[in-house]
Amino acid sequence: MFHSKCITSAGLAMVILLLSTAAFAENDSSASQPSSAASATNQSGDELKLRIGPGDPVAGKDKAALCFGCHGEDGNSTDPQYPKLAGQYGIYIAKQIRNYLANTRSHQVMSGMASSISDADLADISAYFASQPIMKGAHPSNNKLGKKLFENDDLSRMMVRCNSCHGATGKGMDPGNPVYPVIGGQHKEYLLAQLINFRKGARNNSPGGIMNITVHRLSDAELDALADYISGL
Ligand code: HEC
Ligand code: HEC
Structure with missing residues (x-):
């Protein structure tokens, strides 16, 4: 506390x-995945890879469907109580989900949602939202x-x-x-x-x-x- x-x-x-x-830089394996979503933003390839993180944004789209109702299909929620996720760092998104799961960040709805995401899917779902054009x-x-x-x-x-x-x-x-x-x-x-x-x-x-x-x-x-x-x- x-x-x-x-x-x-x-x-x-x-x-x-x-x-x-860089005391808090997490071990970043983001360079490992080429992305097919580069055309979605104006970012350079390296910046986009860093933003997307280790997951596969294409595989992540279907897996992220259960998030769309609140966070929007492209990560731009319309109801302002739900944060936008569009263009958010994949590694940050995954960290928040792990925090909800471990109860180091608590919220009734998101803690429940977090427990429904398998470890294998988390990186891909995060990568999908990260690959969208950055929120504005x-x-x-x-x-x-x-x-x-x-x-x-x-x-x-x-x-x-x-x-x-x-x-x-x-x-x-x-x-x-x-x-x-x-x-x-x-x-x-x-x-x-x-x-x-x-x-x-x-x-x-x-x-x-x-x-x-x-x-x-x-x-x-x-x-x-x-x-x-x-x-x-
Ligand atoms: C029923 C609505 C709902 C659904 C469905 C939902 N979320 Fe959320 N999400 C929320 C709310 C509300 C918050 C804000 C919680 C808080 O204040 O901590 C949130 C917060 C988040 C955050 C933290 C964002 C930040 O900027 O720190 C992430 C990441 C997130 N959600 C990812 C997801 C993912 C991934 C899914 C699908 C697996 C999902 N959410 C499904 C309602 C939802
Ligand atoms: C020394 C670095 C630092 C400074 C200065 C800083 N922040 Fe942050 N901020 C962070 C980090 C790191 C996080 C991510 C926390 C986490 O991992 O959950 C964060 C998270 C946030 C979030 C939550 C984002 C989300 O999507 O939920 C908000 C809002 C925020 N900061 C606003 C501010 C504002 C406003 C200021 C200036 C008054 C500020 N920050 C200054 C490092 C900083």
Whole structure:
């Protein structure tokens, strides 16, 4: 369980360590699978391989059918309580499913869904959603507070600017690293719910509690502004 009283300057040291090393890079075997989905996006072949991860996106499409009702056939859900998965890193998607299964991230519906996915299918399903064109907001937000927080550190509150890990437009680190998810263009409602969960420790599956540390001193209005801005990217 995450407790805000545990946060000390050691937390900040951790953030800096995270940024300066590949401490949390998972063993990545993503280079092993050629992809037939390269034409679906403008990404270079290497970027797309990294995004897709070790699975087979073509085989994954049929296997992912049970997810479409909520997450959309192309990973762009329409109901904002369901996150978009389009273009999300395959390795990140698979990690979340394992976390739901192990109850290190909990949600009634997704924990149930996670237990219905076999290990063999997980990489392919994740690869399918990852191979879709990357999620995008319907229209840009001109939320000034959100943009300011997204792009500027506030080390007095141990807040490291979001774009240092999630990339300039929230589409992931540049160069890509599947530890850091795509958040730009995600639904506002979902983003806000996750930020609130991280702040109160109801979600604490980020490596080293990095997301809990990052948002623990932000106000409701600041989290709302961030979610608003990021959803438009
Ligand atoms: C009945 C609706 C429903 C179905 C079906 C469903 N999901 Fe979900 N999914 C959700 C909800 C709601 C959340 C948000 C849960 C939370 O807040 O933790 C979610 C979250 C997720 C996340 C976390 C996304 C992120 O950005 O961290 C992943 C990954 C995911 N689902 C994958 C799947 C896969 C793969 C399937 C099919 C095997 C599936 N889901 C089927 C409702 C559903
Ligand atoms: C030091 C790196 C780092 C910084 C800075 C950072 N994040 Fe994150 N963030 C992560 C990682 C790593 C994850 C993935 C957590 C996991 O594995 O479940 C994450 C996850 C998230 C998620 C959940 C995504 C999803 O699909 O469920 C949101 C939302 C998010 N971050 C928003 C932000 C915002 C807003 C900021 C700035 C206030 C920020 N992050 C700053 C590393 C960072």
